[in-house]
Amino acid sequence: MSPGEDGLIGIPFPEHSNELLSHLNDQRRTGLLCDLTLTSHGARYPTHRSVMAAVSLYFRRLFGAEEGGGEGGGGFSVCQLDCVAPDALDALLEFAYTATLTIPSSGMRDVLRGAQLLGIQCVADACRDILGETAEAEGQEVSAGEQRPPQATSERTVEIANVVEKISRRKTDRKKVKKVGLPHNFSPLNPLPASPASHPSPASDSFRSLPPTQPPSPEPEELHPKLGQNGDPRAIREPGRGATLNGEFPHWAKERSLIAHPPPTQNDKLSEDDDMEGLDMMRSSSFPSSVADRGAATSVAGGGRKRKSQTPQQCPVCQKIIHGAGKLPRHMRTHTGEKPFQCSACGVRFTRNDKLKIHMRKHTGERPYTCSHCPARFLHSYDLKNHLSLHSGARPFECPLCHKAFAREDHLQRHRKGHSCLELRTRRPRRGPELGEDGGEKEGSPLSLQAHPSMFHPRSVLEGGGGSGSIGGPSLIFPSGIDRERSLALQALAQLAPQRLASYPELFLRGLEMQGGRDLEREDPGGTRSPALQHDRWADEVEDEEIEEGE
DNA sequence: CTGGGGAGGGGGCCC
């Protein structure tokens, strides 16, 4: 084999990053190999310097300067971050190790503040979106220029101190998970804005002058760091070795060009060409989002990354292969529960605008599907199709057990599931392995109910608890109170389409709220709802019946 | 139990 580039084979291990992160999180929780302790108001958080440097621009700069500056080979072991509320720091650490940000709405501002201070851009962006705030609004006061001199340090620190006090007062409602309101400009038939820039809500007073971390944007409201070299005067270095949150914030602007990405816009794709050091790191710490991404990952080693075709794409949550360009975001909404399309008449919300369009027919009275044999009109084409079978008298769907015929396949399914012919059902154990071989003879018949070996069998991340194939891996730790699947979905969405985080409030809160109700009921943890599984089981039953008839 | 309607979700086609 030639040692040249042609001989290289890229074998992707898409779960590697997830497993790696998961193991690091385990180490963090057990204190294993922790070489850095973050403290905030007495709370201590063992962590890893490498992880923090990877996720936080602040720490990257801090440790980079530490090593480059020769401040000591051992480095800091304790970093006091009293300027970040303990809960927020906890949430940010959780994010760093799980790629999941789980916070109550009441703590959103604390986390935003912490993310800004620590230079965790994507978290800051997400929080800003949730709060309906724009970087522009926050930056109004500090828009004088990108290079605010360090003289601003003193006022900055005072503000931070005040802010932290406010944070402490607000912490009492830490546990209250409230639904964040939709953006004010949300309107029926008008999806949530795709860009946080379209959120006109001003930032809160206590927030305006915090050091911004918004990436460079063409808007004149571009923020600039206001925190001076002593960002937090109360942060003290512990005896011996310790670090304070200081020194590096003025350099945000310098490095921002490395991590920045344009504000989410319609064209905000994962532009691999951009040198998005920080964000790429964070993204890669999440999980593969699609088949295409896996392919892309294989070419990363070569330097320039190519974006392969997005079709088909694999759902990072349920692993399902989604066919069709642009269909994955649509599919992802089935996990996140995001319903950006709201009926202006009744307020019902939908995941898809075409569903909303059909729904609107109820209000407009439009029934475009008219029966040619009777005055019956229908909202759905499939209803008309079913209806026509009544005229024709066709009942192509026959129960293989009791031979009762139905005009609709779903009615046959219901019949089969019910007790109608339960007593006639299979009386022998399944013969699994032979199933696929016999299926062909029934192909094409509605009665066949044949198995489709090629059909995808979705693996529910909720079932079994094993989750070895799920994105986060079995050891990913998700805080109680948030649905695991939706947590994964949120991660995936953040990675797939950052611009869609404009609708993050809905997503996030769906994730927090979804603990029951119809949606969960419909998720069918047992997987029985999977069409493929259903067909397989039916095929088994039909096969059994055939055997019995043969006997 | 059955017929019918509404809705959720996936895929194909097109722009």
Add this chain to the structure above:
DNA sequence: TGGGCCCCCTCCCCA
């Protein structure tokens, strides 16, 4: 590549 539109399938609910 993403979104709109449509068709299809499936499930749930109601009368």
